[in-house]
Amino acid sequence: MTDATPPPRPAPDRDVEVLRLTAFSSDPAGGNPAGVVLDASPLGDDDMQRIAAEVGYAETAFVVDPGTDSRSRRVRIRYFSPGAEVPFCGHATIATAVALAERRGVGPFTIDTAVGPVVIDTARGGAADAPETALTASFTSVEPRVRSLDADVAARLLALLGLSPDDLDERWPAREAYAGNRHPIVAVRDQAVFDGFGFDPVAVRGLMDEQGWAGTVTVVHRRSGADEPLVVEARNLFPVGDLTEDPATGSAAAALGAYLRALDLIAPPARFVVHQGRHIGRPGVLLVDVPSHGGITVTGTAVAIS
Numbered sequence: 001m002t003d004a005t006p007p008p009r010p011a012p013d014r015d016v017e018v019l020r021l022t023a024f025s026s027d028p029a030g031g032n033p034a035g036v037v038l039d040a041s042p043l044g045d046d047d048m049q050r051i052a053a054e055v056g057y058a059e060t061a062f063v064v065d066p067g068t069d070s071r072s073r074r075v076r077i078r079y080f081s082p083g084a085e086v087p088f089c090g091h092a093t094i095a096t097a098v099a100l101a102e103r104r105g106v107g108p109f110t111i112d113t114a115v116g117p118v119v120i121d122t123a124r125g126g127a128a129d130a131p132e133t134a135l136t137a138s139f140t141s142v143e144p145r146v147r148s149l150d151a152d153v154a155a156r157l158l159a160l161l162g163l164s165p166d167d168l169d170e171r172w173p174a175r176e177a178y179a180g181n182r183h184p185i186v187a188v189r190d191q192a193v194f195d196g197f198g199f200d201p202v203a204v205r206g207l208m209d210e211q212g213w214a215g216t217v218t219v220v221h222r223r224s225g226a227d228e229p230l231v232v233e234a235r236n237l238f239p240v241g242d243l244t245e246d247p248a249t250g251s252a253a254a255a256l257g258a259y260l261r262a263l264d265l266i267a268p269p270a271r272f273v274v275h276q277g278r279h280i281g282r283p284g285v286l287l288v289d290v291p292s293h294g295g296i297t298v299t300g301t302a303v304a305i306s
Contacts, residue, residue, distance in 0.1 A: 016043065018055060019099055023091035024248035024284035024300035026134055030277065031284035032248035033305060034092040035060030036099050040078075045085075052080035058238060058246055061092035063100075065112070071104055076112040082241045086214050087114040088180035090139065090250015090298055097122050097137035098302040106135070115180045116142045126287075126299060138289075138299040139250065141179035144258030149174050149184055153211060157184060160203050161219070167193050169222065172265065179254035179296055181215030183236075187222070194221040194233070195279070201239030208239075218252045223275070230272035232256065235279055247277035248284035250298045257288045257296035268292040 018035050025031025035055035040048060040062035052060040058081060065076035077096060079089040097109055101122035111118045120139040125132040149157075154174050158164065163186070168174070172187030188194040197219070204217060216236035224231040234256070236246040246252075253274045260266040274286040289297040 016040070016051065018051060018060070019095075020055070020057075020305040021095040021099065021302045022282075022284075022305055023094040023098075023250070023302040024276075024286050025282070026131060026301055026303055028303055028305045030247075030282050031300075031302070032091040032246060032277070032282070033057045034089070034095040034302075036092065036096050037062045038096075038099060038103070039066045040064045041066060048078065048080050049085070053082045053241075056082060056241070058082075058240065058243055059086060059089040059092045061089065061096045063096065073104070073108060074110040074112070075100070078114070082243075085114075086181070088118075088251055090180070090252070090254065091246075091248055091300075093118065093120065093139050094137045094250055094298075094300050095302040097139070098135045101135055101137070111139075113180075118142065118180075134301040134303075136299055136301045138297050139254075140297045141251070141254040141258075141295040143294065144177065144179040144255065144296060146175050146177045146259050146262035149176050153207075154184075156207060157186065157217065160207060161186070161197050161199050161217075163188065163193070163197055172220070172222070173263070175259055175263070177255035177259040177262075179251060179258050181251040181255070182211075182213050183215040183218045183252050183255040184211075184213060185218045185220065185256060185259050187220050189221075191221060191223075194219070194235070199237060199244075201244050204237055205239040215255070216246050216249050216252050218249070218256065220256065230260075230266065230270070232272060232274050233278070234274050234276045236276065245280050247280060247282035248286060248300070249276065250286065250300070253286040253288050253298045254296040257290040257298075261290050261296075266290055
């Protein structure tokens, strides 16, 4: 009688190419780093989780179905943080699309994700604060939705951030917004308060897990005047492993666009700019287009990290 137990599966990550790019910046020292595996078809869940932990970035994108050939314009992606799989990741999507465009040419791609298909266009130029020759990617989110935050949950979140209701921008009430991931959005009125607040990563992570916030806690401050084009600065809290804040968060930028539209704080079609990452030394810029209905479009570039 032979042993039907299959031999141990070799660790595939030894031969898997993991690209390292930073999204929403043309400077390798800025933006949000992401790992990208352009052919993860041989990998199992444990393999992808292990690789994401070894890479150590907020997320690594795995192209689990890279298409039928090198010209395919439709792929399927899964995203893993160092600790768990996440439904969607905007900056890793931008990084993956730029990497695909470098190999397959610019133009549209359709990316199948756990939250549904995401249409993403790639081109030369069109990103904020990037050279006109830079490869850029624009993803359009799934249909967004916005809902009120439970008053008790909002109060607990503010207490964890060391903020009081008097610190908030009364024009931008706290809400939860979804455009692929769920993000609570808190708007702080004063720049000094926005720059200076702190938080306990363990306690914030506990509340996020309790509430099912797979994205980030999004804290924003309006930098532009009432009569100027909208410019927002964001801090996106994402405590996982050694990380505390995300340098640039595409899903949060899309959620913010949905929030502004739902509360009539912006008149679509409209465009605004989000600056993020200054507080952790990796500044980046996200360009957000808000149509009158449907998904929100976020544009940025990505460059290799040497």
